[in-house]
Amino acid sequence: MKHMTKRWLAAAAAVAALVAANPAPAQAAPTFQRQRLIATAYYGTMDIIARETLGLRARFITVGGRPVPNLIVNFVTTGERFPMCEATTxxxxxxxxxxxxxxxxxxxxxxxxxxYDAVFDGNRYYMPVSAHNNIGIG
Incomplete structure (x- = not known):
């Protein structure tokens, strides 16, 4: 009986050592299919005397037409991407x-x-998107 207990203890120790040496692979995090968005920028103006842009606006909705809140949007010059301001939807x-x-x-x-361009860089849930429009002197 003593030999049987020793054998079981030795077998359990061997299995424990094997499990410790080769841990189970970690579960992969679930992958989310990021959604596409539709962005629309609107005509803006600038006040040369006050040296500021005025009324640069953009709207971000899902393909299904649902508005998307809390996106960080950067308003930048087209091409060179000079930042003018940042806003949240x-x-x-x-x-x-x-x-x-x-x-x-x-x-x-x-x-x-x-x-100018209104640019959303994307996040875990939504793909990056940008919209373009012109700006005039007002």
């Missing part, structure tokens, strides 16, 4: 840069000629 999916700074002269010319 509200419950209706709107992000607005009410009065952002006017960029330096080179970027200002680019802004007037090429317009």
């Amino acid at each position: 509200d419950l209706n999916g709107w992000a607005e840069c009410r009065n952002g700074p006017i960029p330096p002269p080179q970027s200002l010319a680019n802004l007037l000629v090429n317009g």
